[in-house]
């Protein structure tokens with residue numbers, strides 16, 4: 001469903017040209033669990049951002065569901081992201097003056113069915129009791145679970161998670177990864193998760209290592 005052909009991302013700074021992502025060709029199928037790891041600045045987020053249309057590659061082809069997506073208009077990209085993708089980042093980006101419930105419902109595209117979906121999703125994430133609270137009344141682990149609920153409210157076919165555990169302690173980090181994996185398994189959704197640490201993505205169906213802009217698939221245990 002994702003097909004990248006010779007994709008690269010180059011930045012021209014005043015002093016030098018930098019290849020954030022060197023020529024990358026790969027295929028990802030529906031429902032796969034993809035872990036991407038590598039050191040800071042290696043190009044992991046660049047890869048995730050290109051697949052999710054948040055960044056445009058300098059060259060190459062990116063196909064999603066058989067269609068080339070790099071040339072879509074900004075509004076078509078936004079529509080694609082809203083309908084098909086869910087995003088979880090290192091920071092939760094919750095809106096402080098909205099309750100948990102309001103934060104989760106904010107991106108809901110089908111307002112009519114959103115309430116039923118909300119009940120399902122808060123139940124799944126163990127947030128039932130917290131719905132009327134504000135983000136500043138939550139722990140970091142709880143906040144991240146609310147951010148996950150918001151990412152899942154439209155039932156995404158692909159979940160992109162960029163360092164979702166980075167601001168959490170080990171227990172909460174593991175919980176977050178478990179919840180994301182379990183949502184994707186249950187719903188046959190594709191999970192694409194970036195982490196600096198190979199431990200976080202241990203056991204994932206497929207793993208890619210990124211070093212200095214070079215992406216390579218890892219087949220042995222890491």
Ligand SMILES: Nc1ncnc2c1ncn2[C@@H]1O[C@H](COP(=O)(O)OP(=O)(O)OP(=O)(O)O)[C@@H](O)[C@H]1O
Nearest residue numbers: 011018020038039040041042043044045046047196
């Ligand atoms: N707008 C930009 N202009 C110039 N260089 C950039 C820009 N954005 C990113 N880079 C560079 O591209 C390279 C790859 O960045 P990227 O964010 O993809 O790495 P990363 O592996 O996700 O890093 P981290 O784990 O620290 O988030 C880095 O060297 C970064 O400094």
